[in-house]
Amino acid sequence: MRRSRLTRQLMATTLPIALIAGSGIGIATADPMLGRSMSSYGLPGGIDTPTAETLPDGSLGATLSLSDYARRGNVFFQALPGLTTVLRYGRVDGIQDFRQEGFISDRSLDLRYQIVDEDGWRPAVAVGLQDFLGTGVYSGEYIVATRNVTPTVRASIGLGWGVLAGNPRVIDVRDEGGTPNVDDWFTGGAKPFASVSWQVNDRLNLTAEYSNDIYEARYSNGNVFQQGDEPGSKFNFGASYRFGQNYEAGIYTIGGETIGAQFTIALNPREAAFPSGLESAPAPVRPRPAPAQDPEGWSGSWSQDPTAQPAIQTALATGMADEGMLLEGMVLQPTRAEVRLRNQRYIAQAEAVGRTARLMTRALPPSVETFVITSTSDGMPTSSVTLRRSDVERLENTEAGRIAAASTLSDAAAGAPGLVTTQGLYPRFRWSVKPYLDLGIFSAEDGLTHEVGAEARASYEIMPGLIATGALRQRAFGDIGQRGPGIPGERGEYYTPEEYEADPGLETTPEGVPRVRSDTRMYTGNSSPVIPELTLAWYAKPTPTIYSRVTFGLLERAYGGVSAEALWKPANSPLAFGAEVNRVRKRDFDQLFDFRDYEVTTGHVSAYYEFTQGFTAQLDLGRYLAGDEGATVTLTREFANGWQIGAYATKTNLSAEEFGEGSFDKGVTLSIPLGWATGQASRDRVSTNLRSLSRDGGSRLDVNGRLYDRVRESHTVDLYEGWGRFWR
Structure with missing residues (x-):
């Protein structure tokens, strides 16, 4: 069978190193090689170079790194014992784009997989892809080996391509980002890099590294930008100090001339602030009296x-x-x-x-x-x-x-x-009044934005399964203001709200795609009260393994109508199938009771499968809000204490040009139970959806109460994942 070009490149360049690294005969299995400090790219490593270290399984956190070359905000997650992922938002200085501000805002994604851990004389070995879905400013690949030289000294050596070899990839000025440039992987010539770390004590770690990065960006139109001064040396030095179990601060130098600093916070779902919880003890079992006594x-x-x-x-x-x-x-x-x-x-x-x-x-x-x-x-x-x-x-x-x-x-x-x-x-009536915080992150245009206000929420259960729900929000302050979508061909320019509302033709993109989400900012910035949700839902169970839901009303802030769903989910099966159909109409931007002209029927058939270790895979096939058709793949990991972390990607029949920047829809979801942080038993959660763009393609209705999440927690996989708490 003829091998692909990428396969031949990998075998020719990485296989010899992997064979050498794995040739040592291990005499004992060591503890997992966990990172001692975080690199400026948000991975365990040196300063700018990677290592083969990992983090404790399930670790989630963020690193903020600042220097004259860049400001990088990294969100990292140890998805598997050997798989580390990083979602990055960076300000890259020295590069001019259409804004002519002397910097660009860049989003990127990294993956690293530890092939083998350290074992006897054999080092840990990892392979990684850096910035493989962004525009390519940090694009590079590597294979690296790390080994403990002494109990306190650890050394790494590897081969890098792209920026790791001092040979930055040429960025296509027409590329909107969001698609992997597979043909560029492990090409362009490799160069070695290395690092050494010294664990002085339990808190202080010193690092020295040899790096090839020249901090240069090259574009297909001939522009070459130097991100600050070119480093005067290939040697970088750094020191990091750990505070407690969750915090790390560090300083470093690049080329002996530029000084940088970074701060890291890392959380582990398995290490709660109150491991035993603060809830009251349960009533003890009462043994029965002897038959003669009763x-x-x-x-x-x-x-x-x-x-x-x-x-x-x-x-x-x-x-x-x-x-x-x-x-x-x-x-x-x-x-x-x-x-x-x-x-x-x-x-x-x-x-x-x-x-x-x-x-x-x-x-x-x-x-x-x-x-x-x-x-x-x-x-x-x-x-x-x-x-x-x-x-x-x-x-x-x-x-x-x-x-x-x-x-x-x-x-x-x-x-x-x-x-x-x-x-x-x-009937049963419940209500609450709470503050709310909406955050906008990973936006190349706006950076970090926020809105703060109060939300009153109420539900009225008329009878079993028949529930009326509503919410009322009042904005207090924030910098998320109302604005129209971007003006085609004029990057960084937007229609005013008045222009957008006055011309119905603008509610379709020049490529003919209805604006179902790219005008999301039109639903923000209201100084008057808004109604994000007002519904009547009917839940039923026609057979022992089939569940149903019908929801009518203002389903979410942008759409109202009717949503119907059915789910087949046996209690003892990891497999489930569902179907949903929605007939909705677009709401007016004041989020009250008026509607706009756009109507659409959407629907999906879905398959769910629960694996071991808390992993759930979901596949949705169907029609989305813009009328496009395609599929969404979602993989979620849930820990026994309720943490849920997932990633999804959607590809529809819209072309990359019709979809726009990002090429296809993708994102990361995070849901943390409040009880994990407070120690008090609670079903309340803090949840967010981290996505860099709000595009029209692949957009689904955000209706509350979908059946699978309501049902699965008392079924075999999820129930027994948490069975250790039966006697709590």
Whole structure:
């Protein structure tokens, strides 16, 4: 089979080094080679050069690096034990673009994979791609080996291409960025680089490196820009100091002449500020009395008393409410009890199930041996955990895995014979008033922008599954102002709001694509109250494995209409399939009750698969808001404590020219439970979607309440990922 050009390049240049690096015979397996300090590119490394080090699995953080050459803001994530990713936003000085400001704003993405870790005489070896999706200012590739020379001294040596070889790639002035230039990878000649680090003590690390970077940018129109003065030497030196477990500050010199500084904050989902949590301890299991001490309770004759179930249900509901849970309904029989649980407090559903099981031992008569705990979401029963009471009593002080092995998970039917709904539960009204903060980041035009205000939110549950929801926002201050989309052919220039509203023809791009998201800034900057959401939703479960949702109203700040969804998701299956269809119309820019002329029908069929270690893959195929058709691939990793980090990419039948800058839609999602930082049990989250551009292609409706996320937390993979909290 004929190998590709890239494959031949990799084999010719990197394979010999990999063979040499892996030829040592290991005598023992060392601890993972974790980075001692962060480079100015936001990866474990030297100053400007990479190493083969990694970070603790799951680490997430940011590095800000400042020098006369550039200001780099890097967001890094250790996606796998060997895979490190970095999303970068930088100001590169010395380069002129259409703004003629003496610098450009550049976005880039890096990937590094550690092929092997250090083992005996064998060094750790990694291969990396630098700025492989941006415009190419920092474009380069490398293979690097790192080894501990002594317990405190660590050395790295590698081969670099592109900027790492002092041979920056020629940037195509017509390139909008966002597509990998695969043909350029590992081309243009390689040069060696090296670094040495000395861990003086637990906090101080000193670094010296040999770097080829000449800080030059070359463009296809013949322009060559020097990013500051060319370094007078290829040797760089730096020092970093660690504060506690999460912070690092450093200074460095480039070429012995230019001084830089950087600051790093790193978080690990597995290392919470309050590892044991600050929530109150659960009620202990209450062992049953001997049959001779309670013959009526053991015989089951109590079930003939019509006042027994109301009293038991009231007592259990009170105990569950004290621990942040709702008892929606109950089936009580002499030897079996099923409770329907709504978890309002705990990020791990297993913790809510475990606390409910404890409370059942305290509220139910001794003849009840079988516990069925059915989780619910939006009025839909999602799964049932069946336990023997004797196992709960016997295993309370053992590891959670033993009670997991003694339990059974099954699909929950929509109805249950003999189910008694808890009195006074419906209708149910809830409301809150909170501040909000909207941030705009990674914008080459605007940098970091913000808006602060107050949001009132309310929900009214009319009956199980029928929920009215609304929100009202009032802006207080900020620099995210209303403006029209960019003027074609005039980079950095925008239509005024008045111009945009006066000419309906501007709501389509010159390429004929409806402006479904590129005019997002028209929905900002309102000084009057706005209604971002006002909906009526109906959730149902027609079969034990099929869920449905219909939502009507003002679905999001830019669109209103109707959204319908169905999901097939068995409780014990990692696989799920869904379908969604939406008929929506574009809202007016004041975000009240008026609409504009644009209408569209969108829809997707979706497949979901949950892997081990918290990974979930999602594939969506269908039609997007601009009428384009294509697919979105999403990969999300969720940790046992509720952290969720994901990445997605969307490609549709729009050409790169029709899509515009970025070529296709992509981004990173992050969701952190508040309880991780505060120690208090809470289901509240802080979530964001990091995307550099708001383009029309590949845009989906942002409707709340999609079924998969509502259902999966009580199903096999997600439930058992958090099963360690059953006895919390």
